[in-house]
Amino acid sequence: MRASGAHIDLSALKEALSCAGLKATQQRLVIYQCLMATDKHPTAEEIFEQVRPSNPSISLGTVYKTLETLVDSQLARKVPVSENKMRYDARMDSHHHIYCTNTGEIIDFQDKELEMIIRQYLESRQIKNLEVQNFNLQIRANKLNPEQDILID
Amino acid sequence: MRASGAHIDLSALKEALSCAGLKATQQRLVIYQCLMATDKHPTAEEIFEQVRPSNPSISLGTVYKTLETLVDSQLARKVPVSENKMRYDARMDSHHHIYCTNTGEIIDFQDKELEMIIRQYLESRQIKNLEVQNFNLQIRANKLNPEQDILID
DNA sequence: ACCTAAACAAGAATAATTCCTATTTAATAA
DNA sequence: TTATTAAATAGGAATTATTCTTGTTTAGGT
CATH class of the missing domain: 1.10.10.10 (Winged helix-like DNA-binding domain superfamily/Winged helix DNA-binding domain)
Structure with a gap:
């Protein structure tokens, strides 16, 4: 849920x-x-x-x-x-996904600051002939305790 | 090639x-x-x-x-x-992918600095109960001139 | 309460991937 | 080098996810 x-x-x-x-x-x-x-x-x-x-x-x-x-x-x-x-x-706001290697879950991960850091970096890189639309980070990770939820802040 | x-x-x-x-x-x-x-x-x-x-x-x-x-x-x-x-x-080093929306290409994008920025950020976030293994950024973008290659630096 | 274009149910068809098995082959040892 | 054998392959059947087709139903505007 x-x-x-x-x-x-x-x-x-x-x-x-x-x-x-x-x-x-x-x-x-x-x-x-x-x-x-x-x-x-x-x-x-x-x-x-x-x-x-x-x-x-x-x-x-x-x-x-x-x-x-x-x-x-x-x-x-x-x-x-x-x-x-x-x-x-159905979540259409910018967010990332954590692919949990031991449980198979895909956990949403939203982080405005990370968002900004990456966007700024990509802007500063100025890749020629390319217009960035959006991006998302895929994080592969495993839960230390598979029974428990992860705790983001 | x-x-x-x-x-x-x-x-x-x-x-x-x-x-x-x-x-x-x-x-x-x-x-x-x-x-x-x-x-x-x-x-x-x-x-x-x-x-x-x-x-x-x-x-x-x-x-x-x-x-x-x-x-x-x-x-x-x-x-x-x-x-x-x-x-x-078959590229197994850490790199990112640019999904080109107008040409359908998937372009490899390696960037040590971006790599480090993200890794450091994730470390600083210290997500509890989670051990990050690796990550990769998916960038959706379109080529301004579809005929030409993009120019990274 | 119509009308009509759009959406639906049901199942057939297709596409991507996996599975099965008799045959072949790479790696090891004599 | 040749023999042995466990593992890998070819070829095709089977399975799984997805798309397509068609007759019937329905939402939204009269």
Whole structure:
């Protein structure tokens, strides 16, 4: 569950879909909400299994299609990983990922200062013929105690 | 072609394989050499097509298996990307990747100073219960002139 | 309460990767 | 060098993730 809480306002999601010019269908709402409510970077299959109980007629194809739509509309992003399947993330603010080698988790890591340090450095480097859009740091690490959460500050 | 030149010493590769406890078969040598000789982060399929002309009996399954073996032996690494296929890289030194949004290229970007800045920052952050192993920065950017190379310094 | 373009369910089709097994080969020892 | 053998390969079948197709349903604007 995302730290910010289980409940994401449905009407806000509806609004977001409309703003992107998308029909706010039941399926899209449910899938989008599911993705917003987690910090686990789920696969299409995982989202499907999660929403199925309360939406028994939803189809896996729709989950795939909806995720593609959300990505195209900048409401979600792909998170490619070493396993051969795609993961998704509805957090669109700039943040980094910690790939936990012993637990397999992908932990979000936001850090304004690090953000700024890297941006400033890249600006100072002035790579010719290149316009930097955004960046994210992938950190491979392992938990000392796999049972416990990590503690960021 | 990798900047450092087309020719990678075969006996050095053979040595590397043996050191890792791997039989230095013809197939492994050819695949490993192919991966070492490029900076293009090829897929298994691309490697297969590349080595096939001079090795007509090599099989795609062997390419997959060999890449897996190289990764397991730390002689190569996976480079997950947004398309649904895996890419591979034989550069094992710490370096970053520039994902060129308008050309689709993945450009290697090595920068000792950036390296150090990030490492120092992460050390200073002291994230509890976490031991950082390594990290790499993914930079999404577009080429101003897609025809030309970028110029790093 | 229509109308209609867009979205959906269901399942077929495709693409990437892994698995299986009979044959071949690299490395070691005689 | 030749024999031995455990490991690797070729070739193709199987599996898994994802995309595509088509007839039916639905959201959003009349």
